[in-house]
Amino acid sequence: MASIDNNWQTSMPGDWQVRRVVETGSTNSDLFAQAESGAPHHSALLADFQTAGRGRLDRTWQAKAGANLLLSLLFRDSHVDVAQCQRRVAVGAVRACRKFLDTDSLAMQPVKLKWPNDLLLAGTKFGGMLSVADQTQSFVVVGIGVNIGWAPETAAKLADVSRDPSLSPLTFLAELLRQTSELEKTSDENLHELYLADLATLHRLVRVELTDSRVVVGRAIAVNQDGRLIVQTDERLLTIETGDVVHLRDAVGE
Incomplete structure (x- = not known):
């Protein structure tokens, strides 16, 4: 498993330790195994391509190589409530997406969440999450896929509405990690309120x-x-x- 370029590594916010691979079966499966072997809190695994990526209910999640964000994040110790970890990444992803859209785009193409784990762009799915925890609840792995530069016909992608049509998964990753780290400073109650404010499902x-x-x-x-x-x-x-x-x-x- 290859490490990412050191110059890119140093641009990552906070204490996140990111490894990047060209291809793997599933970043969630790989990072879960690394966590069982002692990988630290805030480890992350990024792949250009997954051959066995899975979403919720064991559905296949695939993307064109290098075009989208295929990522898993590891949370340990006091950070291991599964619902809170996924909520933190979900809200962080919404905030990261909004950073790349101008005001007019946000008004016409709102970024929202759909319960339990989908990202929506103007009501169309463009991302999703899957969380897994070990039996002792000592760690949680949150996997997230976001369509950045490629999407199937039935989905959306962020580059279509971004201020920068050449937006890369690496640029988006840095903003996602920054937003997620900031949200770790937020109380569980406040995080829940932020999540509800971003949830398109509520009251529907x-x-x-x-x-x-x-x-x-x-x-x-x-x-x-x-x-x-x-x-x-x-x-x-x-x-x-x-x-x-x-x-x-x-x-x-x-």
């Missing part, structure tokens, strides 16, 4: 496809501190740990 009419094939339709009224979605249906209040969310339009339109 949604359809949730659960892992047991059931489908729930209702209004997303909250996300609790554990990251579970609270949905009010016609019959009852449901707390949902995981599922696929589709944003629906109200009868009067939104």
